[in-house]
Amino acid sequence: MAIRKPLVLTNGEIEQLQSGDTIDVQPDSYNATFTSTVIAGEPVYIDGASSVDQAQATAGGTSEVAGLAAEAVTAASTGAVIFNGTVTLTTLEWDAVAGTTGGLTAGTKYYLSDAAAGRIVDQASIPTTATRYVVELGEALDATDLLLMIRRRIKL
Numbered sequence: 001m002a003i004r005k006p007l008v009l010t011n012g013e014i015e016q017l018q019s020g021d022t023i024d025v026q027p028d029s030y031n032a033t034f035t036s037t038v039i040a041g042e043p044v045y046i047d048g049a050s051s052v053d054q055a056q057a058t059a060g061g062t063s064e065v066a067g068l069a070a071e072a073v074t075a076a077s078t079g080a081v082i083f084n085g086t087v088t089l090t091t092l093e094w095d096a097v098a099g100t101t102g103g104l105t106a107g108t109k110y111y112l113s114d115a116a117a118g119r120i121v122d123q124a125s126i127p128t129t130a131t132r133y134v135v136e137l138g139e140a141l142d143a144t145d146l147l148l149m150i151r152r153r154i155k156l
Contacts, residue, residue, distance in 0.1 A: 004116075027070075027085025027148065034073040041089050041097035041146075042069045042118035043137060044081055046060075054087050054118030057137075058093055063153050065112055065135035087138075087146045094144065098122070103143030110137050110146060110155075 008023065009093040035053035038044065043065045044052040056062045068087050073079030083098030098104065098120050105122070112135035113119035114127035126134055131150065136151040 001027075002043045016106060019148070027081045027087060028081045029067070029070055029082045031078050032081050033078050034069070034075060036118075037073065037075045038069045038079075038118055039072045039096055040069055040093045041087065041120070043067070043112050043135075044069055044118070055112055055125045055131050056119075057073040057114035057135055057153075058131075062117070063112060063135055065137065065150050065153075067150070068137070068148060082148060083150070084148060086141065087148050088144055089146075091143050094146075104140035104146060106140050109139050111135060112137060127156060130156050132136040 006023065007014050008017050033051040035047055035051055038054060042066060043055040045055040045062055045064050046066045047053040052066060055065045067081040067083035070080035070082050094103040095101060098110065104110070108122050110120045110122055111126045112133070113121045113125070114129070114132045122135060133155055135148040135153040138146045138148040138150070140146055
C-alpha cells in the first residue's frame with residue numbers, strides 16, 4: 001500500500017500537504033448578532049440580516065436551524081455560530097442546553113426541542129405533536145463532543 005499526502009488548498013491553489021503542515025479541523029462557523037441572550041450550545045435560526053435568535057421546533061421559521069452558539073452571548077452582541085463539525089462544550093454547558101446530567105450520551109442523536117427555545121433533546125423527547133417540527137442536529141461522540149450534522153426539518 002502506498003503512502004499518499006492529502007491535497008489541500010493554499011491561496012486558491014491545489015497542492016500536496018507539505019511536511020510539517022497540519023490540516024485545520026476546527027468546526028465551521030460564522031459571526032452574527034444575537035437577538036436574545038444565549039448560552040453556549042443553543043441552536044439558533046437566522047431571524048434577519050446577519051442576526052440569529054434561539055431556535056424552537058414550534059414554527060416553520062424558528063425551526064430552520066442555522067447552527068449552535070459557540071459561546072454565551074448577550075442580546076445585541078456579536079458571537080460565533082458553529083454550523084458544521086464537532087462542537088465541544090463542558091458537561092455543565094451541555095447539561096444546561098440538553099437538560100442532562102453529566103453531559104451528552106455517546107451514540108445518542110440530539111434534536112431541536114419544541115418545549116423550550118434554544119434547547120436540544122434526545123430521541124425520547126422529540127416533538128410528536130402535529131404542527132411541530134423534527135430537526136436532527138447531530139450525534140454525541142462522548143459526553144462533551146457533538147458531531148453537528150443538521151438535517152432538513154420534518155413537519156409533523
